[in-house]
Amino acid sequence: MIKVGMPRGLFYYDYYLLWESFFKKLDIEVVTSIRTNKDILDLGIKSCVDEACLPIKIYHGHVEYLKDKVDYIFIPKYVRLHKREYNCPKHLGIVDMINNSVDNLPILISPKITINDIDDFKDTMYSVGRDLKKNKKEIKEAYRYAINSFNKQDEWIRKEIIPFMDNKITRSDRIKILVLGHPYNIYDNFLNMEILDKLYDKGIDVITVNDVDEIEYRLYSNNNMKRIFWTQGRKIVGAAYSQIENYKVDGIIYISAFGCGLDSVLIYLVEQKSHCNNIPFMSMIFDEQTGEAGFNTRIEAFLDMMKWRSESENNFSTLR
Template sequence: MARIGIPSALLYYIYYPFWLTFFNEIGVQVVTSGRTTKNILDKGVREALADACVPIKLFFGHVMDLKDKADYLFIPRVVCLNGKTIYCPKFLGLPDMIRHSLDDIPPIIDVRIDTRQGRLSLIKAYLEIGSYFGASRNTVLRAYCLARAALRRYNLLLMKGFSPIEAMELIKNPDNKKLVLPPKANLRFAVLGYPYAIYDSFISVNILDKLKKMGVNVLTAENINPLLLSLQKNCGLPKRLFWTFSDKALKAAHYLFRHDRVDAVLHLTAFGCGPDSLLNKFIELEAKQHRDIPFMTLMIDEHTGEAGMATRLEAFVDMVRRRKEAFACQN
């Protein structure tokens, strides 16, 4: 059985349940690089371009960890999946960056996926992927339908409040009693940003778990129904943001600020990310229109220390809690 390697970074947190189901159904074994470690990050920092953002450097490290464990690497050239916005240009160039930067890597499956090319473009892309492994048309179409169903189940779990790692575990083991939503706390924070930064507990310095241990319920853009986000339209801009994850995060910020569903908003941003710097400014401008909801930006890179992040979070949570208690006393 052929083995295909999927790095546990970037789009992994959004589409892995789809990819896992698809490849299993066409008879291909999926191998992942697992959770991020310091060793994986260090490898990526050594191999990637110096001016790349930390998520891209991390992707290089995950590829290095996988290259001797798989017969193929799956690094699709994902351009557009909603017919409107595109992914970061570095995503588009990832297959070429990996191919020309790393030695002794297995063949890369870098099929281009762009739904702006027509309604059947997604199916055509996966038929092309299936052809690498000799899968018949009917087998690929069946696998594609089952993968779409798996992705729907996954997204429903995210909207219930589970994180991607928790949702993946629940799909694999629905009877896992350890995975339950935390009890409602007296504080509720939104953590906005790109999913591959927020949900990677190593580069985010475990921000979600830290907040939960401080008695804070956490809400992310992935926990919000996409229909509610679509109602935000262009967020007061002449046109919607060009990049998919930036557009989603900005719409989540507008929705949360304007519907007062949280006690505070945090934006986790990666140093060196061009789209993220623009996104942060737009979220900051919206925050200034809603001064009753505290806002803070947290920047991460490969040097981010856990102690410094914990100190900032503790101070911010304490400030928001005292502010809420003072406001309650006045009323």
């Protein structure tokens, strides 16, 4: 049976179920790299250029891990996922970066994805299926199966990636925090030092951008002087604005990675909006160091500040 490797990084957290179901239905075995750990990070640091952001380095590590175990590695180039929007330039360049940095690669399956909505995946999937020498009937069935499975992507995130949140008990007396960031930052437990679990263990109700409805975040993302043209940017800013303007959360933590150009803009927008609405905000920028002490202290300080504010001392600064 043909084996296709799926690196556990970047758009894995958005489209894994779509592609995994597609390949599975075509009788292709999907081999997903293990969860990120120190070895994956070290592999990525060794092969990737120094200037890249942390998620790109981690992605290189996942490709290094898979390269000797599979016949193909699936690395799509996600250029556009919505009308008049684009992805980060590093997503656009990921195939070329991998090709130039990782030695002894198997064949890459790297379709260019420039679509306006989910229905447009049809052409891309048909072309991937043909490249794998599958016939039209098989591809058609696999495509339908994949689209149906994709409807369960959010459910899959809750069950497979953050199972503790699937069973969480929401209580009105608990502090509610919105954890913002790109999916590969907030759902990669190694990269973010398990922030979601840590907050939950401290009795916080955690929500993420995936808890905000698409119509709602798109609507609120327009509340800017200038239209945001990054798909992830619209999602992050729109989700934040909807929660802040309606006072649905008590605080916001933004998880970012060192070297992220987009976040330098997005953090500023969310921070300003939080400040104007008197909602506590903190950003945390992760890099290659893995010591947790400073990180834990910052979370504790932020939660203490929120607690004091809730006990009527609301003259505390909402920033950091």
